[in-house]
Amino acid sequence: MPAAAAAPHDPEAELPLTPAVFHILLALADGEKHGYAIMQEVKEATEGATHLGPGTLYGSLDRMLKARYIAESERRPTADEDDERRRYYRLTLFGRQVLQAEANRLARAVSRARGKKVFAPA
Amino acid sequence: MNSESRSGPSRLTLFAYRVVLRCYPATFRRRYEAEMVDAFREEWAAASGKGTATVIGYATHLLWDIVRTVPREWSAVTSRAAMLAFLAAGLGLIYLLAGSRPLSLKVLGCATFTGAIGLGALGLMARRWRAHLQLGVVGLLVGWLLASGLDLRPHRVLPPQGPVLPVKDRTLDGAEVLRRMTAVYSSATSYSDTGEIQTTYTTPFRRTHIRTFSTTFVRSGGFRFEFKDQFQRLDPWNEYAVWLEQGKPRSWWTIEPQMERPKDLAYALAGPAGISSNASTHVPGLLFPNSRIGILPFAARRSDLLGVESIEGRNAYKLSFSGERGWSWFLWVDTRSYLIVRILSHHGPLWAPAAGTEELLIYHPRLNISINPDMLTFRLGSAPTFVSQILSGGQNHLLFFCGGLSLLMTLLNVVHRRLLVGAWCWKKEVWLVALGKRLPAGALGILAVGVGLWLGGVELDLVMTNNLLAMLMMQVGFGCYALHRRTSGYARLAAT
Numbered sequence: 060m061p062a063a064a065a066a067p068h069d070p071e072a073e074l075p076l077t078p079a080v081f082h083i084l085l086a087l088a089d090g091e092k093h094g095y096a097i098m099q100e101v102k103e104a105t106e107g108a109t110h111l112g113p114g115t116l117y118g119s120l121d122r123m124l125k126a127r128y129i130a131e132s133e134r135r136p137t138a139d140e141d142d143e144r145r146r147y148y149r150l151t152l153f154g155r156q157v158l159q160a161e162a163n164r165l166a167r168a169v170s171r172a173r174g175k176k177v178f179a180p181a
Numbered sequence: 182m183n184s185e186s187r188s189g190p191s192r193l194t195l196f197a198y199r200v201v202l203r204c205y206p207a208t209f210r211r212r213y214e215a216e217m218v219d220a221f222r223e224e225w226a227a228a229s230g231k232g233t234a235t236v237i238g239y240a241t242h243l244l245w246d247i248v249r250t251v252p253r254e255w256s257a258v259t260s261r262a263a264m265l266a267f268l269a270a271g272l273g274l275i276y277l278l279a280g281s282r283p284l285s286l287k288v289l290g291c292a293t294f295t296g297a298i299g300l301g302a303l304g305l306m307a308r309r310w311r312a313h314l315q316l317g318v319v320g321l322l323v324g325w326l327l328a329s330g331l332d333l334r335p336h337r338v339l340p341p342q343g344p345v346l347p348v349k350d351r352t353l354d355g356a357e358v359l360r361r362m363t364a365v366y367s368s369a370t371s372y373s374d375t376g377e378i379q380t381t382y383t384t385p386f387r388r389t390h391i392r393t394f395s396t397t398f399v400r401s402g403g404f405r406f407e408f409k410d411q412f413q414r415l416d417p418w419n420e421y422a423v424w425l426e427q428g429k430p431r432s433w434w435t436i437e438p439q440m441e442r443p444k445d446l447a448y449a450l451a452g453p454a455g456i457s458s459n460a461s462t463h464v465p466g467l468l469f470p471n472s473r474i475g476i477l478p479f480a481a482r483r484s485d486l487l488g489v490e491s492i493e494g495r496n497a498y499k500l501s502f503s504g505e506r507g508w509s510w511f512l513w514v515d516t517r518s519y520l521i522v523r524i525l526s527h528h529g530p531l532w533a534p535a536a537g538t539e540e541l542l543i544y545h546p547r548l549n550i551s552i553n554p555d556m557l558t559f560r561l562g563s564a565p566t567f568v569s570q571i572l573s574g575g576q577n578h579l580l581f582f583c584g585g586l587s588l589l590m591t592l593l594n595v596v597h598r599r600l601l602v603g604a605w606c607w608k609k610e611v612w613l614v615a616l617g618k619r620l621p622a623g624a625l626g627i628l629a630v631g632v633g634l635w636l637g638g639v640e641l642d643l644v645m646t647n648n649l650l651a652m653l654m655m656q657v658g659f660g661c662y663a664l665h666r667r668t669s670g671y672a673r674l675a676a677t
Contacts, residue, residue: 094213095220112246113220114205117213118254145216 070156073126074164079119082109084128084150084158091132091149094120120148128154190225204251206258345488345499355484355500358514365519365548366467372398373556374546378458381539394460398468402428403557406450406465408457421453422559423461433559447473458540464521482510489516497522520546 076084086092086100097120098111111119123129132147150158172178190198198221202214221243228239366372378392392410397403405424419435423446430449432441443449446469453461466474487499490513497513513523524542 094216095223098220098224110242112243112250113213113217114246114250114254116220117217118209118250121209121213122257145219 070153070160073157074161076157076161077119078109079111079115080123080128081158081161082111083116083119083123084154084161087129087148087150088155088158091147093145093147095145097148123154124148127151128157188226188229189222190229194225195222201247204247205254208258209254345490347488348486348498353486353498355486358486358498358500358519359484362514362519362521363467363470366464367470369398369468370400370549371552372396372464372468372546372548373550373552374464374544376460376545377543378460379539379541379543380458381541392457394457396464396468397552397556398465399552399557403552403554404446404465404468405557405559406453406461407559408453408461410456421456421461423449423453424557424559426558431559445473450474458526458542460542463524463542464544464546484512492522495522515546518546518548520544520548522546 082101082105083097086097086104092100094113094116098113098116102110120129124131128151129148130151132149195218199214199218202210202217224239224243225236228235373396375395376393378394380390380392382390392408394406394408397405403425405422407423408421409418410421421432421434423430423432423443425431425446430443430446432443432449432452433439434441434452441449443452446465450461450465462474466472482502484500484502487501489496490499491497492513496516498516500512500514502510502512509527511523511525512521514520515522522544524540524544526540528538528540
């Protein structure tokens with residue numbers, strides 16, 4: 060991931076993503092979330108296999124903001140909905156393209172693995 | 182999950198976490214600290230609801246996360262110049278550690294100290310001074326703590342001593358032990374020893390300087406005493422030798438590398454007496470009782486036989502000698518051979534007898550043995566040259582680097598007419614150049630150099646003096662440059 064991309068370019072050039080970035084993008088795929096919610100979703104979705112620490116999460120978010128994968132949401136939650144101090148993040152169009160490209164890449168890899176009967180029978 | 186069993190982190194835990202977050206760069210912290218603390222609070226509460234083991238697991242995970250991500254965030258805000266400085270500091274650290282035996286925290290501390298200054302200064306020059314200054318200050322504090330206060334090694338490199346047992350022969354007293362000891366040495370047909378001198382300074386912090394010596398003697402006319410010392414930890418060893426050549430005394434010292442012809446043996450052995458903590462005169466004075474070398478300087482005082490102590494597997498009489506206020510001596514004499522195995526002296530200032538210097542001489546003596554003639558001769562060494570000193574490695578490389586850097590800075594500043602104070606340091610000589618339009622800054626620089634010289638020469642460990650001097654010179658140069666650039670925070674730090 061470039062430290063500070065001037066403008067989004069070919070999503071394929073961004074691949075492969077680190078597991079942390081991929082999981083964060085995936086967590087934001089169905090709507091904007093704040094940092095802690097992203098952390099929780101990643102942990103639950105991976106059944107605890109990927110537990111993002113605060114340093115990893117916010118470091119990744121910082122780089123993803125600079126790379127324009129994500130943006131801070133302009134919508135502020137109401138006080139009864141959530142803590143107003145929290146920043147919400149949403150996927151940008153470019154971020155969604157990068158996520159799709161990475162998901163496709165992984166799907167192809169899984170397909171190849173399946174063709175070679177790598178998976179153990181259920 | 183039962184929400185009632187959940188409890189958030191205590192105020193102390195939160196405080197500790199906030200302190201740890203200070204490891205991140207300020208820009209990152211300002212942006213994300215509040216959210217990171219919120220996340221920490223929630224995660225901690227969730228973990229605490231599942232038991233102590235989960236909390237410990239989460240704390241470990243958190244710590245690992247910090248260890249992994251702090252360097253990454255710093256690398257994101259660090260300029261190339263500072264990265265180069267960091268690399269240089271790292272190489273310097275490896276160089277110091279690899280070349281230093283034994284490794285001590287003091288060396289590590291000084292290396293960190295140097296690295297911190299270099300990093301802070303170059304970061305400043307790369308105009309990202311806030312972040313690097315912060316890192317520099319942290320490194321400097323850590324380095325200083327390591328260098329001065331956290332020397333965890335036992336200050337005396339000796340195995341633990343056993344208890345002092347009473348002497349079985351009640352008729353024996355200190356004077357009698359000394360008499361028998363003197364008789365053994367004065368009647369010895371041959372003698373040899375190897376030994377170590379451990380000088381432990383207790384102020385401003387405890388540190389031990391170790392040197393070695395050896396004595397070889399044949400009553401029929403052969404004698405050689407050798408003493409080896411390192412002025413600085415990475416320097417080559419300096420050697421002082423005194424020997425007899427056809428009955429005539431000769432001496433040689435690396436510092437003044439030419440064979441001297443002293444008028445007598447006493448005069449020759451007096452040369453290294455001070456630097457060898459009198460190892461050059463103690464035993465030789467007993468071996469040559471009719472010479473003017475003199476015997477143990479404290480032996481004329483009243484002695485007390487304290488008992489028998491086990492020293493490295495052999496029993497030795499332990500004698501104490503009373504001296505003037507602030508002085509004390511202990512002597513250990515082998516109970517079978519009556520040879521000296523250890524001498525301990527304590528020199529304390531009158532106003533603080535507990536402080537001061539301890540000198541321990543450790544002897545491994547052998548009496549009436551066959552002496553190889555080669556052990557009685559001395560092969561003259563060659564004088565170290567300016568170039569050979571540089572090529573021989575050791576601390577000279579570091580000094581040359583520091584000196585060269587300071588000189589380069591001086592020249593650059595002269596060219597750009599920005600010079601306030603420049604300094605070039607080589608060995609114990611320091612050249613200063615003080616120019617510039619701004620007298621107050623120049624005066625501050627000169628004052629800092631003066632204080633640095635005083636600290637380097639008086640208060641700090643001699644082993645590291647030149648290193649510290651070189652660092653101080655660099656610091657003053659960078660500090661004054663910073664002052665010139667009106668970034669007075671670093672200038673004040675450098676001057677301090």
